[in-house]
Amino acid sequence: MGPVADADVVVIGGGPVGLATALYAVRAGLVPVLLEPRAAPIDKACGEGLMPGAVAALGRLGAPVTGRPFLGIRYVDGARSVEARFRGGPGLGVRRTELHAALAAAAERAGVEVVPRAMSALTQDPTGVRVDLDGAGPSSGVRSGPSASVRGRFVVAADGLHSPTRRLLGLDVPPRGVRRFGLRRHFRVGPWTDLVEVHWSPAGEAYVTPVADDEVGVALLGSGRGSWQDRLQDFPALRERLAGAEPTSTVLGAGPLRQRSRSRRAGRVVLVGDAGGYVDALTGEGLAVGLAQARAAATALAAGRPQLYPRAAARVSLPSAALTSGLLASTRTAPGRRAVLTAAHRAPWLFDQAVNALAHD
Numbered sequence: 001m002g003p004v005a006d007a008d009v010v011v012i013g014g015g016p017v018g019l020a021t022a023l024y025a026v027r028a029g030l031v032p033v034l035l036e037p038r039a040a041p042i043d044k045a046c047g048e049g050l051m052p053g054a055v056a057a058l059g060r061l062g063a064p065v066t067g068r069p070f071l072g073i074r075y076v077d078g079a080r081s082v083e084a085r086f087r088g089g090p091g092l093g094v095r096r097t098e099l100h101a102a103l104a105a106a107a108e109r110a111g112v113e114v115v116p117r118a119m120s121a122l123t124q125d126p127t128g129v130r131v132d133l134d135g136a137g138p139s140s141g142v143r144s145g146p147s148a149s150v151r152g153r154f155v156v157a158a159d160g161l162h163s164p165t166r167r168l169l170g171l172d173v174p175p176r177g178v179r180r181f182g183l184r185r186h187f188r189v190g191p192w193t194d195l196v197e198v199h200w201s202p203a204g205e206a207y208v209t210p211v212a213d214d215e216v217g218v219a220l221l222g223s224g225r226g227s228w229q230d231r232l233q234d235f236p237a238l239r240e241r242l243a244g245a246e247p248t249s250t251v252l253g254a255g256p257l258r259q260r261s262r263s264r265r266a267g268r269v270v271l272v273g274d275a276g277g278y279v280d281a282l283t284g285e286g287l288a289v290g291l292a293q294a295r296a297a298a299t300a301l302a303a304g305r306p307q308l309y310p311r312a313a314a315r316v317s318l319p320s321a322a323l324t325s326g327l328l329a330s331t332r333t334a335p336g337r338r339a340v341l342t343a344a345h346r347a348p349w350l351f352d353q354a355v356n357a358l359a360h361d
């Protein structure tokens with residue numbers, strides 16, 4: 001690896017939110033350097049439903065994606081279901097590899113320097129942050145090399161759910177409550193609806209997102225840690241839909257999903273995306289919220305005022321976090337799920353309003 005120039009902003013993690021942060025930083029007149037040990041395009045366990053707000057943000061960032069449009073959300077509990085359609089344009093089901101490739105290409109066009117190394121340590125002083133680099137990152141395929149460091153006036157940690165930066169800064173909050181996990185897999189089958197379907201069962205939820213005209217992605221969420229086959233048994237109607245359909249990807253997992261950070265800032269370091277905390281995948285807003293945080297971080301750092309970021313991040317994250325927490329708590333039991341569906345049936349405008357309020361940026 002050649003020498004790495006000092007930067008205005010060192011972005012740790014080149015998932016979608018880290019790449020978007022680097023793009024917003026360039027637009028704000030900053031020079032970013034991005035650290036990502038894994039080779040592109042990166043795949044990840046995800047429901048792959050991009051809310052309309054996220055689709056619009058990607059277009060504005062010069063990273064348009066095609067995917068397959070979906071027009072709203074349907075919640076299904078046995079024979080009962082309720083749905084709401086987006087009023088201001090569709091969402092998109094997009095394979096993570098396609099999303100990553102689009103953002104990586106936009107970053108390359110914008111001249112973002114990407115260093116294929118992992119962050120291993122951080123040292124802050126009054127004018128900047130030194131970021132030490134690992135010889136090789138986790139499962140990166142990158143050969144070990146001499147250790148090196150890169151310095152930035154600021155650092156943005158976009159290193160995901162189990163953020164090593166969050167841990168190193170002592171910002172991790174010990175987990176409490178039910179631990180939930182997610183698994184995802186794709187199947188060669190024509191989508192049977194133009195909505196994202198969320199199936200409820202006593203064991204958790206199954207998310208079905210159309211990602212192509214002949215392919216759907218399925219994400220299983222819940223507290224169980226069984227195999228894909230075991231967990232699919234909890235969703236008989238879905239199992240029937242998928243019977244005989246050829247799997248088109250391997251099973252990938254993630255969790256525990258709930259992660260908390262004491263703060264989204266420590267000195268000159270700010271945390272964006274899942275690194276700053278995550279509630280759950282139930283409402284499918286991780287990417288929309290993460291992209292909005294990326295923008296807020298670039299704005300605060302371009303003003304030289306990282307202290308502005310936590311409030312700006314809370315503004316774009318709280319509505320979704322509150323809805324997700326509320327929905328999780330109220331749908332943990334069968335009577336709770338029935339009550340939510342009944343309420344949504346009785347006051348469809350309210351359900352419609354909630355879905356649409358969160359769908360747009």
Ligand SMILES: Cc1cc2nc3c(=O)[nH]c(=O)nc-3n(C[C@H](O)[C@H](O)[C@H](O)COP(=O)(O)OP(=O)(O)OC[C@H]3O[C@@H](n4cnc5c(N)ncnc54)[C@H](O)[C@@H]3O)c2cc1C
Nearest residue numbers: 013015016017047048049118119159160182273274286287
């Ligand atoms: C099962 C499941 C279903 C979901 N469904 C949806 C959905 O339908 N819609 C939606 O919008 N969201 C969904 N989400 C949430 C979404 O996947 C995340 O919010 C999103 O991936 C966050 O992006 P990120 O860039 O913050 O983190 P990530 O995508 O996790 O990227 C973090 C990056 O940091 C890198 N990294 C880690 N450590 C280091 C280090 N030390 N140095 C340098 N780099 C490092 C990693 O290699 C990785 O590439 C779902 C999540 C799960 C688990």
